[in-house]
Amino acid sequence: MTTPAASTADTQLRRSAEALHAHELDALAQEDTRARPAQWRLSPQAVVTYLMGGRTKSGVEISPKYIGNRRLIETAVATLATDRALLILGVPGTAKSWVSEHLAAAISGSSEMIVQCTAGTDENQIRYGWNYALLLAKGPSREAMVATPLMRAMEAGRIVRFEELTRMPSDVQDTLITVLSEKLMPIPEINDSIHATRGFNMIATANARDKGVNELSSALKRRFNVVVLPLPADLNEEVKIVTKRVGEIGGGLELPKIAPADQEIMRIVTVFRELRDGQTLDGRLKLKSPSGSLSTAEAIAVTIGAWAEAGHFGSGVVDAQSMAANLVGAIVKDPVQDKVVLQEYLETVVRERKPWADLYGAIREVM
DSSP: OOOOOOOHHHHOSSOOHHHHTHHHHHHHHHHOOSOOOTTOSSOHHHHHHHHHOEEOTTOOEEOOSOOSOHHHHHHHHHHHTTTSEEEEEOSTTSSHHHHHHHHHHHHHSOOOOEEEOOTTOOHHHHSEEEOHHHHHHHOSOTTTEEEOHHHHHHHHTOEEEEETGGGSOHHHHTTHHHHHHHSEEEEGGGTEEEEOOTTOEEEEEEOSSSTTOOOOOHHHHTTEEEEEOOOOSSHHHHHHHHHHHHHHHHHHTTOOOOOOOHHHHHHHHHHHHHHHHTBOTTSOSBOOOOSSOOOHHHHHHHHHHHHHHHHHHSSSSOOHHHHHHHHHHHHOSSTTHHHHHHHHHIIIIITTOGGGHHHHHHHHHHO
16 A cells, blocks of 8 residues: 655645745735835735734734844845845844844745855856857757846845855856946846846845855945844843744754754753853853854754754753753764863853752763
């Protein structure tokens, strides 16, 4: 007896924002009577509601996708409603890619027109490529061209995303200047151009903390409106973000059911904030900071790792034992420098906190 084949959505490891939150987007679209820019699925006001959360008139709950300053999201959405591109800046882990994805999903209905920038990204991956079999057989033609996400977005009037723009070599970055200023892409091989359709725009993300970053030229910077996403303002806000994202990711991965881990998340975030800021939360003790960023995203990853370990190999409860190795892995990026930083933190801070005795012992065991 055969079993029905699982749907594509059921077997995907990670679903896109527009698929995961389709019911929210549909509910907002049905009640959205305000003016929409060309090709937008929602009005700017509804896009902000989708990002920040709220409730529709019919009672559909819209979950918040970004926890932070509403004005920043309003500025980002207003920028995309003009002909200026949007550059989202922030240190690693400030939800730049997350915000970029959800903006594209709400505006264009698709967040998958994306270019992941790396040191190896070249102009052909940005502008267009060629089907070399057709190129050799028929010569340069539209038929022989291979469309990139940028080219498809220009033709369809949608949002294209460039993740980690500053990872790309500076000379390759500058290939975007003509697209952003003239809204066209020249194709000299066939003496033609691709003109952007109304609704086309670009969201780029970048940070200046990672190694290997290539500065944007002043000419390219002028083509973007910049929105800077800050780190969470305080401990409670960061804990709230981590708790929410851990629940969403853990559910999507179908991890084993475990008891709520609010207290352990509080400890993870406390460790990260103290090491990141170079001082204890009360400001009484100065600390050395490790080489890594210890971002909110890494705190989420540590908690997910601890959840998987507790669910599969532990007692079903996130505890010091399941957290320890994940914490060490996140903090100790440099095996010499960062290990010294962590050891000092253990002896001067963790050891002195009596309720953290279990965490002190567990980390010492795996170091």
